[in-house]
Amino acid sequence: MKNREFYLLADFVYENFGIKVSNSKMNIFEMKISKLMKSAGVNSVEEYYTLLKLAKDKKMLTDLLNEVTINKTDFFREINHFNFIRDNIVDIMKKNRRIDIHKEIRVWSSACSSGEEPYTIAMILKEYLPPQITIKILATDISQRVLNIAVKGRYKSVVKTQVPPIFLSKYFIKKGDEYEVVEDIKKLITFRSFNLKENFPFKSTFDIIFCRNVMIYFDNNFHEELARKFHQYLNHGGLLFIGHSESLSHVKHSLEYVQPTVYRRK
Ligand SMILES: C[S@@+](CC[C@H](N)C(=O)[O-])C[C@H]1O[C@@H](n2cnc3c(N)ncnc32)[C@H](O)[C@@H]1O
Numbered sequence: 548m549k550n551r552e553f554y555l556l557a558d559f560v561y562e563n564f565g566i567k568v569s570n571s572k573m574n575i576f577e578m579k580i581s582k583l584m585k586s587a588g589v590n591s592v593e594e595y596y597t598l599l600k601l602a603k604d605k606k607m608l609t610d611l612l613n614e615v616t617i618n619k620t621d622f623f624r625e626i627n628h629f630n631f632i633r634d635n636i637v638d639i640m641k642k643n644r645r646i647d648i649h650k651e652i653r654v655w656s657s658a659c660s661s662g663e664e665p666y667t668i669a670m671i672l673k674e675y676l677p678p679q680i681t682i683k684i685l686a687t688d689i690s691q692r693v694l695n696i697a698v699k700g701r702y703k704s705v706v707k708t709q710v711p712p713i714f715l716s717k718y719f720i721k722k723g724d725e726y727e728v729v730e731d732i733k734k735l736i737t738f739r740s741f742n743l744k745e746n747f748p749f750k751s752t753f754d755i756i757f758c759r760n761v762m763i764y765f766d767n768n769f770h771e772e773l774a775r776k777f778h779q780y781l782n783h784g785g786l787l788f789i790g791h792s793e794s795l796s797h798v799k800h801s802l803e804y805v806q807p808t809v810y811r812r813k
Pocket residue numbers: 564565566616617618619620621624657658659660661664687688689690693741742743744758759760761764790
């Protein structure tokens with residue numbers, strides 16, 4: 548692949564998905580693109596690019612997206628966020644009176660992958676929030692492939708190593724070799740496809756937003772834009788959790804720093 552061709556496609560990925568393909572990944576990106584071109588029956592990068600731009604073939608876009616996103620996730624990943632909620636539930640409700648007044652908590656898992664993150668949030672809130680508070684979780688991801696897994700809520704037995712035994716017995720049903728999330732937890736979550744690059748279409752604001760392990764793929768301008776939008780879509784006293792290898796220290800934002808990877812709307 549010529550440099551010009553690399554930048555053509557890398558810019559396309561950035562413009563459409565917000566994902567930065569760095570020059571150091573040029574070789575691996577080239578390999579992925581040749582595989583995609585082969586399966587689409589296309590011979591030149593130019594032709595492939597033109598077809599992508601026309602976006603006539605939705606599958607081509609989805610296939611490209613699946614190659615450039617990494618969907619790695621786990622239940623109880625970066626557990627100190629969930630411990631933070633457990634240990635500060637009274638303070639969270641004190642700083643954000645809306646939760647108690649409306650008797651509901653609205654959470655957004657904004658890059659939810661195959662569902663492990665929103666299901667963990669649901670289990671933690673169900674366990675530690677006062678029972679009269681209704682839990683509403685919106686879980687979104689750009690990739691329909693992972694969302695299909697999330698909606699099913701059925702996972703391989705590796706969940707046994709991720710989910711504490713007490714949660715496993717309470718919130719999962721063993722089905723053959725797999726574990727399925729119970730209906731009581733599933734019904735707290737609405738899964739939708741959403742690209743963080745798009746305008747936020749929400750009519751209501753959130754009490755907690757999770758945006759973890761996805762900003763690493765975005766550049767600083769996009770970090771700043773997201774921080775501004777998250778601020779706008781958080782209720783006063785609401786919390787933002789970002790991934791442990793992510794930070795907002797390099798961008799302008801109006802959120803209050805609570806502790807590493809945890810921010811609050813003042
Ligand atoms: C590494 S996973 C992180 C999953 C989960 N948040 C966690 O921390 O375990 C990153 C997810 O971000 C999604 N993603 C990438 N770009 C996106 C975008 N522009 N809009 C929404 N989701 C995106 C990917 O499809 C992938 O499922």
